[in-house]
Amino acid sequence: xxxxxxxxxxxDEIRKGRFNAPxxxxxxxxxxxxxxxxxRDYADEFLRFCRLNPKSCPxxxxxxxxxxxxxxxxxxxxxxxxxxxxxxxxxELVDEVTDLHRLxxxxxxxxxxxxxxxxxEALQDAGVPVRHISQRTNVPMYNTSxxxxxxxxxxxxxxxxxxxxSAAQAIRAVQVxxxxxxxxxxxxxxxxxxxxxxxxxxxxxxxxxxxxxxxEMAVFWACGVTPQQAIRSARPxxxxxxxxxxxxxxxxxxxxxAAF
Amino acid sequence: xxxxxxxxxxxDEIRKGRFNAPxxxxxxxxxxxxxxxxxRDYADEFLRFCRLNPKSCPxxxxxxxxxxxxxxxxxxxxxxxxxxxxxxxxxELVDEVTDLHRLxxxxxxxxxxxxxxxxxEALQDAGVPVRHISQRTNVPMYNTSxxxxxxxxxxxxxxxxxxxxSAAQAIRAVQVxxxxxxxxxxxxxxxxxxxxxxxxxxxxxxxxxxxxxxxEMAVFWACGVTPQQAIRSARPxxxxxxxxxxxxxxxxxxxxxAAF
Numbered sequence: 438x439x440x441x442x443x444x445x446x447x448x449d450e451i452r453k454g455r456f457n458a459p460x461x462x463x464x465x466x467x468x469x470x471x472x473x474x475x476x477r478d479y480a481d482e483f484l485r486f487c488r489l490n491p492k493s494c495p496x497x498x499x500x501x502x503x504x505x506x507x508x509x510x511x512x513x514x515x516x517x518x519x520x521x522x523x524x525x526x527x528x529e530l531v532d533e534v535t536d537l538h539r540l541x542x543x544x545x546x547x548x549x550x551x552x553x554x555x556x557x558e559a560l561q562d563a564g565v566p567v568r569h570i571s572q573r574t575n576v577p578m579y580n581t582s583x584x585x586x587x588x589x590x591x592x593x594x595x596x597x598x599x600x601x602x603s604a605a606q607a608i609r610a611v612q613v614x615x616x617x618x619x620x621x622x623x624x625x626x627x628x629x630x631x632x633x634x635x636x637x638x639x640x641x642x643x644x645x646x647x648x649x650x651x652x653e654m655a656v657f658w659a660c661g662v663t664p665q666q667a668i669r670s671a672r673p674x675x676x677x678x679x680x681x682x683x684x685x686x687x688x689x690x691x692x693x694x695a696a697f
Numbered sequence: 698x699x700x701x702x703x704x705x706x707x708x709d710e711i712r713k714g715r716f717n718a719p720x721x722x723x724x725x726x727x728x729x730x731x732x733x734x735x736x737r738d739y740a741d742e743f744l745r746f747c748r749l750n751p752k753s754c755p756x757x758x759x760x761x762x763x764x765x766x767x768x769x770x771x772x773x774x775x776x777x778x779x780x781x782x783x784x785x786x787x788x789e790l791v792d793e794v795t796d797l798h799r800l801x802x803x804x805x806x807x808x809x810x811x812x813x814x815x816x817x818e819a820l821q822d823a824g825v826p827v828r829h830i831s832q833r834t835n836v837p838m839y840n841t842s843x844x845x846x847x848x849x850x851x852x853x854x855x856x857x858x859x860x861x862x863s864a865a866q867a868i869r870a871v872q873v874x875x876x877x878x879x880x881x882x883x884x885x886x887x888x889x890x891x892x893x894x895x896x897x898x899x900x901x902x903x904x905x906x907x908x909x910x911x912x913e914m915a916v917f918w919a920c921g922v923t924p925q926q927a928i929r930s931a932r933p934x935x936x937x938x939x940x941x942x943x944x945x946x947x948x949x950x951x952x953x954x955a956a957f
Contacts, residue, residue, distance in 0.1 A: 604886045611871040612883060623872065626864050628888055628914050654888050697957050 438462070444686045445512060452517040457535060459682035460520065461554060468620070468691050469684040470497055470510070470549035471661045472519055473668060474537075474677035477502045480546035482589035486667060487548070489586035493595050493663035495619045497694075498549035498687070505541060507549055511688030515547040521680035528672035533680060540677065551620035552661050552684065553598060555691040556613070563613045565606045568647045575682075576600070577641035578660050582634025583625070585663065590671040596662040597625060597633070599641070601649040607656050614658070616695045626657040633657065698722070704771060704946045712777040717795060719942035720780065721814060728880070728951050729944040730757055730770070730809035731921045732779055733928060734797075734937035737762045740806035742849035746927060747808070749846035753855050753923035755879045757954075758809035758947070765801060767809055771948030775807040781940035788932035793940060800937065811880035812921050812944065813858055815951040816873070823873045825866045828907045835942075836860070837901035838920050842894025843885070845923065850931040856922040857885060857893070859901070861909040867916050874918070876955045886917040893917065 441447035444464050450456045460469055475483055480502070487494035498507040505515045516537035524532040524540065534540070553576070557567050569576045576598045583595040602610060607627050615623040630638045638655055639646060643662055649655055668676050679685070701707035704724045710716045720729055735743055740762070747754035758767040765775045776797035784792040784800065794800070813836070817827050829836045836858045843855040862870060867887050875883040890898045898915055899906060903922055909915055928936050939945070 604888050604892060608871050608884055608887065611868050612875050615872050615875075624868055627868065628864050629912075632864060632912055652889075652892055 440465075444688050447686055448513065448518045451520050452514070454535060457520045460684045460686055461682065464686045466558070466690055466692070468497065468687045468689040468694060469552055469554050470687055471552050471684060472515065472522070472677070472679040473548040473550065473664055474515065474545050475548075475668070475673055476675055477544045477546055479590070479671065479673040480548075482591055483548065483664075483668070485588035486585070486591035487550075487664065489588055490595075490663065491618070492622055492625060493585065493659035493661070495551040495621060496548055497551045497619050497689070500547040502546050503543035505537075505547065507547065510549060510685075513685065513687070516541050519679045519683055519685050521683040523678050523680050525669065525676040525678070527674065528669045537677060540675075549685060549687070550661055550664060551694075553621055553658060555620040555694060556617045558691050559613050559617060560610055563609060565602065565610050565613065568601050569645070572647070574647065575644040577645060577647050578643035578662055579630075579635045580642045585667065591667045593663070593667045593670050595625065596643070596660045596666055597657040598644070598660040599638070599647065599655050599657050601647055601653045602656055603653055607654055610656055616697055618696055619694050621658050621660070624656050625659050628654050630655055700725075704948050707946055708773065708778045711780050712774070714795060717780045720944045720946055721942065724946045726818070726950055726952070728757065728947045728949040728954060729812055729814050730947055731812050731944060732775065732782070732937070732939040733808040733810065733924055734775065734805050735808075735928070735933055736935055737804045737806055739850070739931065739933040740808075742851055743808065743924075743928070745848035746845070746851035747810075747924065749848055750855075750923070751878070752882055752885060753845065753919035753921070755811040755881060756808055757811045757879050757949070760807040762806050763803035765797075765807065767807065770809060770945075773945065773947070776801050779939045779943055779945050781943040783938050783940050785929065785936040785938070787934065788929045797937060800935075809945060809947070810921055810924060811954075813881055813918060815880040815954060816877045818951050819873050819877060820870055823869060825862065825870050825873065828861050829905070832907070834907070835904040837905060837907050838903035838922055839890075839895045840902045845927065851927045853923075853927045853930050855885065856903070856920045856926055857917040858904070858920040859898070859907065859915050859917050861907055861913045862916055863913055867914055870916055876957055878956055879954050881918050881920070884916050885919050888914050890915055
């Protein structure tokens with residue numbers, strides 16, 4: 438696999454249809470983002486939802502209605518700069534595409550949402566190993582009983598990702614990820630999975646299982662699947678997301694997201 | 698109980714022998730400190746020990762040999778400004794006194810060590826309740842299997858204090874106490890007590906039991922009893938500590954200790 442290092446050159450490659458794969462590992466050090474595109478009417482409510490639930494829905498970029506550009510994140514066109522997109526109508530997945538020119542219209546608003554890749558880089562830099570990365574599996578994710586704050590048609594429960602670690606690593610992980618509020622921030626829970634409504638830690642609802650070894654505890658972060666679930670439940674006439682793993686690489690450096 | 702608010706007036710009261718009680722609750726907002734006084738020969742090693750074990754032994758003040766003053770903490774005389782002292786010879790408690798004029802000599806060096814009262818104030822300000830404070834008991838403390846880094850004759854294991862809390866409170870507590878590295882800082886462990894060699898959480902080695910309720914976990918901080926244990930084990934010809942609970946109130950505000 439070719440590793441690209443310059444975000445604008447990498448996006449140009451994607452724009453030209455020459456890269457169609459998960460973006461993990463590309464442009465190390467640069468912030469990757471999730472996508473949600475909604476009709477204007479839903480977008481206003483969704484922005485309120487994100488503001489009320491910042492740990493699961495940290496908005497790092499947003500377009501003006503009808504304008505596919507996100508200048509705050511770089512010279513970006515949301516219609517072309519993700520390698521692949523999922524198209525939902527009334528909450529149902531109806532198509533998977535690599536370009537949104539045909540679907541885009543003046544009523545659409547795009548949101549770019551921070552993702553855990555950024556804080557995972559910070560964890561590893563701080564000497565906290567991330568099991569699913571070293572095992573080359575997808576992070577385990579779980580539905581929980583933690584209700585989101587509702588805004589209009591957007592509600593539902595928080596989805597969390599889980600990383601197993603020792604207690605000392607968990608303490609360090611709280612410190613490290615607290616510095617990154619715009620990419621999910623501090624954990625929302627650690628220890629007993631049942632306390633947040635997870636019946637079987639061995640069976641994630643999304644992603645793949647991560648083994649919890651002797652002396653380790655489960656550490657849970659709010660996850661970007663939360664807004665995707667909320668969008669599907671709200672059943673908007675049209676919603677477009679990135680294909681899971683096929684993300685936007687922005688011009689923002691992860692280190693610039695640190696709050697302190 | 699009279700609550701004093703001005704540290705220098707409070708110390709003057711102690712100096713005149715008019716206050717002989719635990720100092721908890723006095724001069725709210727000001728940093729209180731533990732005491733260790735050692736002969737110069739031991740003091741050099743002890744300072745190295747503290748530098749190697751900063752979470753249990755955070756030195757916030759230190760005297761020049763033979764000089765009982767600690768100008769960095771206020772107009773302080775270590776011989777008179779604690780309500781009561783314990784005197785150890787060859788590691789054994791031999792006396793309890795309220796004034797050190799008779800014992801002081803040109804070879805002695807005094808250390809003032811940060812204590813958990815400061816971070817407990819920050820926890821409560823941040824909305825994290827502290828069980829043993831609300832129950833008006835002494836904090837539970839435990840010997841552990843975590844070996845200190847040895848410096849000369851000073852070694853032994855870390856002693857920890859324990860505060861039970863929910864997972865969400867534990868995450869908040871890591872954030873809050875990380876800001877206070879000079880008063881023990883972040884927890885050293887959370888969750889399973891056996892992982893740090895504590896066989897029975899219901900039976901603390903010092904202090905009093907704190908109930909751990911359903912949905913709570915034990916959160917452990919390095920404790921100021923650690924250097925006291927190390928000193929006793931080193932068996933110096935003379936060592937003087939404060940009487941437990943009878944501490945120095947400095948002119949430093951807790952809020953000024955915050956690292957960020």
